[in-house]
Amino acid sequence: MAMTRLPPEIRQVLDNGTACVMVTCSTDGKPNTTIISQVYYVDETHAALSFQFFSKTIRNVRENPRAYVCVFDIQGRAHWELQLQFERSETQGPVFDAMDMQIEAIASMTGMSGIFKLRAADIYRVLSVERVSHPAIGPTAPVAD
Protein backbone atom coordinates (compact mmCIF):
# COMPACT_ATOMS: atom_id res chain seq x y z
CA MET A 1 0.00 0.00 0.00
CA ALA A 2 1.35 3.45 -0.94
CA MET A 3 2.32 5.61 2.03
CA THR A 4 0.78 9.06 2.32
CA ARG A 5 3.46 11.74 2.63
CA LEU A 6 3.14 15.18 4.15
CA PRO A 7 3.84 17.79 1.43
CA PRO A 8 6.83 20.08 2.12
CA GLU A 9 4.65 23.21 2.28
CA ILE A 10 2.80 21.98 5.38
CA ARG A 11 6.04 21.91 7.38
CA GLN A 12 6.19 25.68 7.81
CA VAL A 13 2.52 25.83 8.83
CA LEU A 14 3.11 23.20 11.51
CA ASP A 15 6.35 24.79 12.67
CA ASN A 16 4.55 28.12 13.15
CA GLY A 17 2.65 26.54 16.03
CA THR A 18 -0.81 27.45 14.82
CA ALA A 19 -3.81 26.15 16.75
CA CYS A 20 -5.46 23.02 15.43
CA VAL A 21 -8.63 21.05 16.03
CA MET A 22 -8.72 17.31 16.60
CA VAL A 23 -11.70 14.97 16.30
CA THR A 24 -11.66 11.44 17.72
CA CYS A 25 -14.38 8.87 18.28
CA SER A 26 -15.06 6.49 21.16
CA THR A 27 -15.94 2.86 20.53
CA ASP A 28 -19.54 3.64 21.51
CA GLY A 29 -19.70 6.03 18.57
CA LYS A 30 -19.49 9.45 20.20
CA PRO A 31 -17.23 11.97 18.41
CA ASN A 32 -15.07 14.24 20.54
CA THR A 33 -13.76 17.58 19.32
CA THR A 34 -10.97 19.52 20.98
CA ILE A 35 -8.58 22.36 20.27
CA ILE A 36 -4.92 21.35 20.43
CA SER A 37 -1.95 23.65 20.68
CA GLN A 38 0.20 22.12 17.96
CA VAL A 39 0.77 19.30 15.50
CA TYR A 40 4.45 18.40 15.44
CA TYR A 41 6.15 17.32 12.22
CA VAL A 42 8.04 14.05 12.85
CA ASP A 43 8.88 12.90 9.32
CA GLU A 44 7.21 12.69 5.89
CA THR A 45 4.76 10.04 7.05
CA HIS A 46 4.30 10.79 10.74
CA ALA A 47 3.04 13.60 12.94
CA ALA A 48 3.06 13.86 16.73
CA LEU A 49 0.42 15.31 19.04
CA SER A 50 0.95 16.29 22.64
CA PHE A 51 -0.48 14.29 25.51
CA GLN A 52 -0.78 16.80 28.35
CA PHE A 53 -3.84 15.75 30.33
CA PHE A 54 -5.73 12.48 30.73
CA SER A 55 -8.44 13.64 28.39
CA LYS A 56 -11.26 12.04 26.47
CA THR A 57 -9.13 12.46 23.33
CA ILE A 58 -6.31 10.41 24.86
CA ARG A 59 -8.73 7.67 25.95
CA ASN A 60 -10.44 7.62 22.55
CA VAL A 61 -7.31 7.15 20.43
CA ARG A 62 -6.17 4.31 22.67
CA GLU A 63 -9.43 2.42 22.03
CA ASN A 64 -10.07 3.67 18.46
CA PRO A 65 -6.80 4.82 16.84
CA ARG A 66 -8.33 6.92 14.05
CA ALA A 67 -8.15 10.71 14.35
CA TYR A 68 -8.95 13.75 12.23
CA VAL A 69 -6.94 16.95 12.57
CA CYS A 70 -7.57 20.35 11.01
CA VAL A 71 -4.57 22.68 10.88
CA PHE A 72 -5.38 26.35 10.30
CA ASP A 73 -3.16 28.40 8.02
CA ILE A 74 -4.56 31.87 8.62
CA GLN A 75 -1.97 33.71 6.55
CA GLY A 76 -2.20 31.14 3.76
CA ARG A 77 -6.00 31.56 3.63
CA ALA A 78 -6.50 27.84 3.93
CA HIS A 79 -6.65 24.89 6.27
CA TRP A 80 -5.20 21.41 6.11
CA GLU A 81 -7.21 18.28 6.85
CA LEU A 82 -5.34 15.20 8.04
CA GLN A 83 -6.58 11.70 8.72
CA LEU A 84 -4.27 10.02 11.22
CA GLN A 85 -3.78 6.66 12.89
CA PHE A 86 -2.33 6.47 16.40
CA GLU A 87 0.79 4.26 16.50
CA ARG A 88 2.63 4.74 19.80
CA SER A 89 3.39 7.03 22.70
CA GLU A 90 6.91 8.29 23.52
CA THR A 91 7.93 9.73 26.91
CA GLN A 92 11.56 10.45 26.05
CA GLY A 93 13.81 10.97 23.04
CA PRO A 94 14.32 13.74 20.48
CA VAL A 95 10.66 14.10 19.45
CA PHE A 96 9.51 14.35 23.08
CA ASP A 97 12.25 16.85 23.95
CA ALA A 98 11.53 19.07 20.93
CA MET A 99 7.78 19.04 21.61
CA ASP A 100 8.34 19.81 25.28
CA MET A 101 10.38 22.87 24.37
CA GLN A 102 7.83 24.11 21.81
CA ILE A 103 4.90 23.61 24.18
CA GLU A 104 6.66 25.63 26.85
CA ALA A 105 7.26 28.38 24.27
CA ILE A 106 3.57 28.37 23.22
CA ALA A 107 2.49 28.38 26.87
CA SER A 108 4.71 31.34 27.56
CA MET A 109 3.39 33.28 24.54
CA THR A 110 -0.24 32.62 25.43
CA GLY A 111 0.05 33.27 29.14
CA MET A 112 -0.47 29.61 30.00
CA SER A 113 2.91 28.78 31.57
CA GLY A 114 2.61 26.15 34.26
CA ILE A 115 -0.67 24.86 32.80
CA PHE A 116 0.68 23.06 29.76
CA LYS A 117 2.91 20.09 30.62
CA LEU A 118 3.89 17.39 28.19
CA ARG A 119 3.29 13.85 29.47
CA ALA A 120 4.03 12.09 26.19
CA ALA A 121 4.46 12.58 22.47
CA ASP A 122 1.79 10.56 20.70
CA ILE A 123 3.02 9.45 17.29
CA TYR A 124 0.50 9.12 14.44
CA ARG A 125 0.85 7.76 10.91
CA VAL A 126 -0.56 10.08 8.23
CA LEU A 127 -3.31 8.35 6.25
CA SER A 128 -4.34 11.34 4.15
CA VAL A 129 -3.66 15.05 3.87
CA GLU A 130 -5.54 17.74 1.93
CA ARG A 131 -5.22 21.51 1.68
CA VAL A 132 -8.52 23.41 1.45
CA SER A 133 -8.44 27.06 0.33
CA HIS A 134 -10.84 29.54 1.88
CA PRO A 135 -12.95 31.52 -0.58
CA ALA A 136 -12.59 35.29 -0.73
CA ILE A 137 -15.71 36.86 0.76
CA GLY A 138 -15.36 40.48 -0.35
CA PRO A 139 -16.59 43.42 1.72
CA THR A 140 -18.78 42.56 4.70
CA ALA A 141 -21.40 44.69 6.41
CA PRO A 142 -20.08 46.56 9.46
CA VAL A 143 -21.38 45.41 12.83
CA ALA A 144 -22.13 47.31 16.01
CA ASP A 145 -20.76 44.95 18.67
Added chain:
Amino acid sequence: MIPGKLVRFLEQHATVAFAGLRNGDLVPFGHRVSGWRVGADQRTITIFFPDDFLQGLIELLQQNGELAVTVEEISSHETYQFKGRYRQHREVNEDDLDIVNRIRHRFARSLKALYHNVPEDVLREFVSPASLAVEFEVQEIYLQTPGPGAGTRLIPSTEG
Protein backbone atom coordinates in the same frame (compact mmCIF):
# COMPACT_ATOMS: atom_id res chain seq x y z
CA MET B 1 -30.82 22.72 29.29
CA ILE B 2 -28.00 25.09 28.38
CA PRO B 3 -27.27 27.35 31.40
CA GLY B 4 -27.74 31.09 30.96
CA LYS B 5 -24.04 31.72 31.50
CA LEU B 6 -23.21 29.52 28.52
CA VAL B 7 -25.95 31.08 26.40
CA ARG B 8 -24.34 34.47 27.02
CA PHE B 9 -20.93 32.98 26.24
CA LEU B 10 -22.20 31.63 22.92
CA GLU B 11 -24.11 34.73 21.93
CA GLN B 12 -21.74 37.46 23.09
CA HIS B 13 -18.20 36.17 23.54
CA ALA B 14 -17.38 33.00 21.59
CA THR B 15 -15.32 33.61 18.48
CA VAL B 16 -14.71 30.26 16.80
CA ALA B 17 -16.26 26.80 16.62
CA PHE B 18 -15.59 23.46 14.99
CA ALA B 19 -17.82 20.41 14.56
CA GLY B 20 -16.90 16.73 14.85
CA LEU B 21 -18.77 13.81 13.32
CA ARG B 22 -18.07 10.17 12.54
CA ASN B 23 -19.03 7.59 9.95
CA GLY B 24 -20.37 4.05 10.34
CA ASP B 25 -16.83 2.69 10.79
CA LEU B 26 -16.21 5.11 13.71
CA VAL B 27 -13.81 7.16 11.59
CA PRO B 28 -13.97 10.76 12.87
CA PHE B 29 -14.34 13.78 10.59
CA GLY B 30 -14.32 17.49 11.24
CA HIS B 31 -16.08 20.43 9.69
CA ARG B 32 -15.55 24.17 9.99
CA VAL B 33 -18.38 26.19 11.49
CA SER B 34 -19.28 29.76 10.50
CA GLY B 35 -21.77 30.57 13.24
CA TRP B 36 -24.23 29.35 15.84
CA ARG B 37 -27.52 30.23 17.48
CA VAL B 38 -29.03 28.91 20.72
CA GLY B 39 -32.64 27.71 20.48
CA ALA B 40 -35.34 29.63 22.36
CA ASP B 41 -35.89 26.64 24.69
CA GLN B 42 -32.11 26.52 25.44
CA ARG B 43 -32.09 22.81 24.57
CA THR B 44 -30.82 23.08 21.01
CA ILE B 45 -28.08 24.85 19.09
CA THR B 46 -28.26 25.57 15.38
CA ILE B 47 -24.89 25.46 13.66
CA PHE B 48 -24.22 27.33 10.41
CA PHE B 49 -21.90 25.47 8.06
CA PRO B 50 -19.98 26.79 5.06
CA ASP B 51 -20.80 25.04 1.83
CA ASP B 52 -17.73 22.82 1.43
CA PHE B 53 -18.39 19.06 1.63
CA LEU B 54 -21.95 19.55 2.86
CA GLN B 55 -23.40 16.49 1.15
CA GLY B 56 -21.09 14.19 3.08
CA LEU B 57 -21.86 16.02 6.31
CA ILE B 58 -25.63 15.59 5.97
CA GLU B 59 -25.24 11.92 5.06
CA LEU B 60 -23.18 11.28 8.20
CA LEU B 61 -25.66 13.14 10.41
CA GLN B 62 -28.63 11.30 8.96
CA GLN B 63 -26.84 7.94 9.36
CA ASN B 64 -25.90 8.19 13.02
CA GLY B 65 -26.91 11.63 14.35
CA GLU B 66 -23.83 12.08 16.55
CA LEU B 67 -22.38 15.59 16.69
CA ALA B 68 -19.82 17.34 18.89
CA VAL B 69 -19.12 21.06 18.65
CA THR B 70 -16.26 22.86 20.38
CA VAL B 71 -16.67 26.62 20.85
CA GLU B 72 -13.90 28.94 22.04
CA GLU B 73 -13.36 32.57 22.92
CA ILE B 74 -9.87 33.01 21.51
CA SER B 75 -8.74 35.90 23.71
CA SER B 76 -9.52 34.15 27.02
CA HIS B 77 -9.15 30.51 25.84
CA GLU B 78 -12.54 29.82 27.47
CA THR B 79 -13.79 26.73 25.67
CA TYR B 80 -16.77 24.38 25.89
CA GLN B 81 -17.77 21.26 23.98
CA PHE B 82 -21.43 20.59 23.23
CA LYS B 83 -22.38 17.02 22.35
CA GLY B 84 -25.74 15.93 21.08
CA ARG B 85 -28.00 14.51 18.39
CA TYR B 86 -28.87 15.88 14.98
CA ARG B 87 -32.50 17.01 14.66
CA GLN B 88 -32.96 18.71 11.30
CA HIS B 89 -31.34 20.93 8.72
CA ARG B 90 -32.40 23.76 6.42
CA GLU B 91 -30.95 26.51 4.27
CA VAL B 92 -29.65 29.56 6.13
CA ASN B 93 -31.81 32.71 6.23
CA GLU B 94 -31.03 36.42 6.51
CA ASP B 95 -31.05 36.35 10.33
CA ASP B 96 -28.54 33.50 10.29
CA LEU B 97 -26.27 35.41 7.92
CA ASP B 98 -26.39 38.44 10.21
CA ILE B 99 -25.20 36.23 13.07
CA VAL B 100 -22.41 34.83 10.90
CA ASN B 101 -21.33 38.35 9.97
CA ARG B 102 -21.22 39.44 13.64
CA ILE B 103 -19.16 36.37 14.55
CA ARG B 104 -16.88 36.97 11.56
CA HIS B 105 -16.07 40.50 12.77
CA ARG B 106 -15.67 39.34 16.39
CA PHE B 107 -13.31 36.59 15.22
CA ALA B 108 -11.20 38.94 13.08
CA ARG B 109 -10.93 41.50 15.90
CA SER B 110 -9.79 38.88 18.40
CA LEU B 111 -7.24 37.38 16.02
CA LYS B 112 -5.84 40.78 15.12
CA ALA B 113 -3.93 40.79 18.41
CA LEU B 114 -2.14 37.61 17.38
CA TYR B 115 -1.77 38.33 13.65
CA HIS B 116 -1.20 42.08 13.70
CA ASN B 117 0.58 41.99 10.32
CA VAL B 118 -2.35 40.26 8.58
CA PRO B 119 -5.05 42.53 7.09
CA GLU B 120 -8.39 42.24 8.87
CA ASP B 121 -10.19 41.29 5.64
CA VAL B 122 -7.91 38.25 5.35
CA LEU B 123 -8.77 37.29 8.92
CA ARG B 124 -12.48 37.68 8.14
CA GLU B 125 -12.14 35.22 5.22
CA PHE B 126 -11.51 32.49 7.75
CA VAL B 127 -15.23 32.56 8.59
CA SER B 128 -16.64 31.40 5.26
CA PRO B 129 -20.14 32.24 4.02
CA ALA B 130 -22.67 29.82 5.51
CA SER B 131 -25.24 27.93 3.48
CA LEU B 132 -26.61 25.24 5.76
CA ALA B 133 -28.16 25.40 9.24
CA VAL B 134 -28.08 22.21 11.32
CA GLU B 135 -30.06 22.03 14.54
CA PHE B 136 -28.97 19.57 17.19
CA GLU B 137 -30.25 18.74 20.66
CA VAL B 138 -27.57 19.35 23.29
CA GLN B 139 -27.24 16.36 25.61
CA GLU B 140 -23.86 16.95 27.24
CA ILE B 141 -21.65 19.98 27.85
CA TYR B 142 -17.97 19.76 28.81
CA LEU B 143 -15.52 22.38 30.01
CA GLN B 144 -12.53 22.50 27.65
CA THR B 145 -10.70 25.60 28.82
CA PRO B 146 -7.02 24.53 28.96
CA GLY B 147 -5.96 23.33 32.40
CA PRO B 148 -6.53 20.49 34.83
CA GLY B 149 -10.31 21.04 34.78
CA ALA B 150 -10.51 20.49 31.04
CA GLY B 151 -12.81 17.60 30.25
CA THR B 152 -15.09 18.12 33.25
CA ARG B 153 -18.70 17.37 32.37
CA LEU B 154 -20.92 20.31 33.26
CA ILE B 155 -24.25 19.04 31.90
CA PRO B 156 -25.57 16.65 33.08
CA SER B 157 -23.77 17.46 36.29
CA THR B 158 -21.42 14.77 37.62
CA GLU B 159 -22.45 15.64 41.19
CA GLY B 160 -25.41 14.15 43.02
